[in-house]
Every structure is written in C-alpha cells, then in structure tokens.
Amino acid sequence: MGKATGFLEYERKESNKRPPQERIKDWNEYKVSLTKEEMKIQGARCMDCGIPFCHGGVLLAGMAAGCPVKNLIPEWNDLVYRGQWMEAYKRLTRTNPFPEFTSRVCPAPCEGSCTEGYQMESVTISNIEYEIIETAFTEGWVKPFKAKSTGRQIAVVGSGPAGLSTAHYLSAVGHDVTIYERSDRAGGLLMYGIPNMKLEKRFVDRRLKVMEESGIKFIYNTEVGKDVPAKKLLEEFDAVVLCCGATKARGLNVEGKDLDGVHFAVDFLSANTKSLLDSNLEDENYISAQDKDIIIIGGGDTGTDCVGTSIRHGCNSVYQFEIMPEPPEKRQESSNPWPEWPKKLKVDYGQEEAISLYGRDPRNYLINTKKIIGDENGKVKEVHTVQIEWTKDDQGRMYPKEIPGTEKVWKADMVLLAMGFLGPEDTIPEELKLDRDPRSNVMAEYEDFETSEEKVFVAGDMRRGQSLIVWAIQEGKLAAREVDKYLMGKSVIK
Incomplete structure (x- = not known):
C-alpha cells in the first residue's frame, strides 16, 4: 500500500x-x-x-x-x-x-x-x-442516509459515542430510533467531557444534524429512570439499548476531600463547556481557575484537559500529580514489546502550553496526596504530599511505599480530581434489576450485548467500564447488530 x-x-x-x-x-x-x-x-x-x-x-x-x-x-x-x-x-x-x-x-x-x-x-x-x-x-460527500422503514421502534438511552453509534447503525437498516439524553445537548462526553480546543462542538453539532436529517429522533433534558421510568420504555419500544456510560467519578479518600475548592474534573470540564456554548463564559456558570493555584490529581487525557482549561481561565499556576513513575522516552521492548500500545512519555497539548507559559512540565511523578488543608472558611489552601516508590509485598504484589523525608506542602486554591471513573450510575440497573459484574458494570457478553432483562441491551462504558471512545463506537455497532438480529432474525450489520 x-x-x-x-x-x-x-x-x-x-x-x-x-x-x-x-x-x-x-x-x-x-x-x-x-x-x-x-x-x-x-x-x-x-x-x-x-x-x-x-x-x-x-x-x-x-x-x-x-x-x-x-x-x-x-x-x-x-x-x-x-x-x-x-x-x-x-x-x-x-x-x-x-x-x-x-x-x-x-x-x-x-x-x-x-x-x-x-x-x-x-x-x-x-x-x-x-x-x-x-x-x-x-x-459535501457526507449526506443523510435513508432506509426503508421496518416499523420497529428502538430506544437508545444516552447520546455519547456508544449511543450515537448504536443509533446510526440501527437507523441505517431501517429501524426507527429515539435517543434519550438527560442533558440539554447530545454527544455525552463528546459534548461536555472533552474541551472545545480539542474537539470543537461545531463538529459534534455537524454530525448530529446529519443524524437528525436521517430520521433519528433526539429527546433532550429527559433522564430515564427519573423523568421517565425505564420500564415504560420497555412497554413502548421493541428494544432498548443502554449507553449511559461509566459516569460515577472516582474520589480521593483523604482528609480535606470535601473542602470548598475540591472538584471532580468532569464537573470542572463540563460546566466550562456548557457556559462557553451558552454564553461564551459570560454567564459565569462555571468553576473558574482564574488567578488560582491549581493542583490536578491524576494524569491521562482528562488531566491534560484540566491543564489546558485552567490555563485558558488565567490560572496563577498548575501542577499535575501522578502516582505512577514517569514513562520512558522510548518503548521498552523487554517489558512493552511491539505491537502492544507503547508506554512512553507523551507531551500533550496541555503540557506544551504549561511549558510555554511557565517554563516547566506541570507533571510530577511518583507522588501521593496525603491530605488537603483548608483555611478558617473551609476553602482549600494547601495540599500535602509525599514521594513514593513502587515495591513488592510478601506476596509479590506491587504497592506504593512512602519515602521518608520527601514530604512537601503545595499552595493550592483549587484541587481537581482526574482519577477516572468507577462505573455506571445505579438508577436504571436497579430499576430493571439488571445483573452486574464485580466492578458494577451492567453484565452482558461482548458480541452479544443482551442484559439479563429481555429486549434490553447495553453497550460502551456502561458494559465494559471506562474505556476509549473508539471502543464505545465499536460496541455500539455490534450492539446494533445484535438488536437487529433480535428483531429481524438476521442482520446485514457487520
């Protein structure tokens, strides 16, 4: 090629x-x-x-x-x-x-x-x-698609990448699809979880317009399990596909975790994007980092997005804490051979911006947060940390061992928790009494996707746990195939 x-x-x-x-x-x-x-x-x-x-x-x-x-x-x-x-x-x-x-x-x-x-x-x-x-x-090559209607009605709960993918493929083979979204805009994390500078929302809206013109119906500001019972969907639709994501954020169990100024990264990012779209931030309905010293606990893409967002607010300083060691500059063939995903140091856009602005990389590795201290008004003022090293216990399991004498106090006005997610929210699984795995995800076999409840399917992070957008898209496609087979006896979706 x-x-x-x-x-x-x-x-x-x-x-x-x-x-x-x-x-x-x-x-x-x-x-x-x-x-x-x-x-x-x-x-x-x-x-x-x-x-x-x-x-x-x-x-x-x-x-x-x-x-x-x-x-x-x-x-x-x-x-x-x-x-x-x-x-x-x-x-x-x-x-x-x-x-x-x-x-x-x-x-x-x-x-x-x-x-x-x-x-x-x-x-x-x-x-x-x-x-x-x-x-x-x-x-102008991207056009709406039209297919002869099968007359089958399908509800998709959640409009993130898994939900959009499911709806796309089901609509393409002629099923009538309705997407329920609890927010005021569709896209899930594509809309509110990823900052505009990495994914401008006009590109999300552009795709949603094509999907609407293809006949897919979106119902906004409607939370299934609260505004409308999940069981009602089972009565009104021929199949239901749950694509609600893994939105239960992971917290930090240390002293001071509930102080004013400690926020989940997802709340920080989503509020910023909504205010940006609603009013170009003029309504001030967001968590501002302006003139503040920011500590971000956690790395990955979410941590990077917090860095970039804080800088655009005009923060005074920003640091990232990562408990894992700094990755090597090159792939280590002995422990990370090709074609595995290469674990090597990446300087993403947020770090590039921090380096340009402050002259240093914001990331600090092998560091553990011990406690968060507030002032007399209950507002964050300090983060106390210690350096760690990874070592093995008597049973050969790795654990973080504190290094004496490495304690440090960091000035902080805001702490953002970018530590990932624990699993899906409980409302719908509990109402429908769905089987769940040990990590609380809704249980359904890959390439089957049907839950323990008849005609209820699940795809994306709600089934597999927090993962990549591209996995959510693939699961949405395969779940659509299984729904199509369930309704029609066979499917052309591959």
Whole structure:
C-alpha cells in the first residue's frame, strides 16, 4: 500500500498546531491541517507490510493493540496517496461512522501497532483520517442516509459515542430510533467531557444534524429512570439499548476531600463547556481557575484537559500529580514489546502550553496526596504530599511505599480530581434489576450485548467500564447488530 519505497524516502510529519502562546487565548481547535500534497506523502509512507497489525483491534496486556473498529487503514492510506479522496472517504466510513471524533480524540492504538513503527516512526494514521473526513464534509460527500422503514421502534438511552453509534447503525437498516439524553445537548462526553480546543462542538453539532436529517429522533433534558421510568420504555419500544456510560467519578479518600475548592474534573470540564456554548463564559456558570493555584490529581487525557482549561481561565499556576513513575522516552521492548500500545512519555497539548507559559512540565511523578488543608472558611489552601516508590509485598504484589523525608506542602486554591471513573450510575440497573459484574458494570457478553432483562441491551462504558471512545463506537455497532438480529432474525450489520 502507498508507495513501495515511501517508508524509506519520507519522514513522518505530524499535523501542525497553533503556537501555544496564541491558542491559550481562545477555545478554538489547536490542530492545523496539512496540505493535500503533504498528506499524499504521509499516505505514501504506508508500507506493504503483509500483516497490517494497525487494524487488529485486540487487547494485549490489557490495552488496545490496533484499531478497535477494524479500520482497513492501508486501503485508505493508498487511496490518499493516489489522490482518490472520495474513495478514501467511502473506505473509511465502511468501518467508522464518526472519523471526525476518533481522529481528534482517539489516542491512536493503530499507530502503536503499525508495522513500520517496529523499527522507525509509524504512519500518521490519525492525521490522514482527520484530513479524509474534513475533506468529505467540505466537498459535501457526507449526506443523510435513508432506509426503508421496518416499523420497529428502538430506544437508545444516552447520546455519547456508544449511543450515537448504536443509533446510526440501527437507523441505517431501517429501524426507527429515539435517543434519550438527560442533558440539554447530545454527544455525552463528546459534548461536555472533552474541551472545545480539542474537539470543537461545531463538529459534534455537524454530525448530529446529519443524524437528525436521517430520521433519528433526539429527546433532550429527559433522564430515564427519573423523568421517565425505564420500564415504560420497555412497554413502548421493541428494544432498548443502554449507553449511559461509566459516569460515577472516582474520589480521593483523604482528609480535606470535601473542602470548598475540591472538584471532580468532569464537573470542572463540563460546566466550562456548557457556559462557553451558552454564553461564551459570560454567564459565569462555571468553576473558574482564574488567578488560582491549581493542583490536578491524576494524569491521562482528562488531566491534560484540566491543564489546558485552567490555563485558558488565567490560572496563577498548575501542577499535575501522578502516582505512577514517569514513562520512558522510548518503548521498552523487554517489558512493552511491539505491537502492544507503547508506554512512553507523551507531551500533550496541555503540557506544551504549561511549558510555554511557565517554563516547566506541570507533571510530577511518583507522588501521593496525603491530605488537603483548608483555611478558617473551609476553602482549600494547601495540599500535602509525599514521594513514593513502587515495591513488592510478601506476596509479590506491587504497592506504593512512602519515602521518608520527601514530604512537601503545595499552595493550592483549587484541587481537581482526574482519577477516572468507577462505573455506571445505579438508577436504571436497579430499576430493571439488571445483573452486574464485580466492578458494577451492567453484565452482558461482548458480541452479544443482551442484559439479563429481555429486549434490553447495553453497550460502551456502561458494559465494559471506562474505556476509549473508539471502543464505545465499536460496541455500539455490534450492539446494533445484535438488536437487529433480535428483531429481524438476521442482520446485514457487520
């Protein structure tokens, strides 16, 4: 695929980013497109590797290796190299209904498993995907789809990536789909969990418009289990698919955890985006980091998003605490062999901005929070920490051991908890008496997706726990297939 010798002739080139000192002044997307000629060269780098691990979509060492939606990446790389952009779009969307989302926010496990990446820099798969879908929208190739109605009515609860994917595929085969969303806008974490500078909401709205024009119905400000009983949906619809996510945030069990100024990252990020969309932040209905010293406990994408958001508010300082060690600069073949997801140090957009602004990386590794101290008014003023080292106990299990003499007090006006999620909320599972696994997720086998309640299916984080958006999209597609088979006896969804 691509040019036979392209991987030897051309170097990997990432999409450009707006300069940090410029982009921190607004909430617009920081990514800048490459030219068509530059993308042709990047497509040319895709080698005829024989076994394209990039679209494997399997779990290795508990992490995704290759693309979970099974994108046939070498095919559209080759088409981009040949300048056949419409065909590249058709090939891409045969496996991925929402490339505009995955190309912006997926960590690209496909690139981690790229055969070329075994010895050199992997192909810029994510950037090529980004350019394909943006070209398709610009050229008017993305159109609503219409299918002959089967007369079957399906309710999808939740409009995050799993819910949107489920609705897309069920509608495409002719079922009438209604999505229930408790918020005032659709998209779930795509809308309110991911900041605008990483995923501008106009791109989410653009896709939602296509789905609405395709006949999918959205009901907003309606929480199933509260505003409308879940059992009522079972009476009114031929099938129900639960795509409510894993929204129960993980807290921090230390002294001071309930002080004024301690917030879950998801509350901080979602309130900011809603205020931004409602009033360009003029209504002040958000948690402001302006002129404050910010401590973020937790890393990952959410921690990075908190860094970027705090900086745009005009914070005084921002630090991230991570209990794990700093990743190596390169993949460690002995413990993290290809094609596993490469565990190596990544400097994301938020860290780039902090480095540009403060002259330092905001992340601090191997650090444990001992307590949070407040002032006489109950407001956060300090965070007390200690350095740790990971060691084995008598049974060979790793645990964090405190290092004496490394205690430190950090000035803080706000603490943001970016420590992930514990599982789905209880309202609907308890009302329907659904079986749950030991982690509280709704129990349903992968590639089956039917719960313990007849005609109730589940997909995405609500079933598998907190995971990647691309896994949610894949689960939505496969759950749609099983619903289609349940209703029609067979399915053309693959």
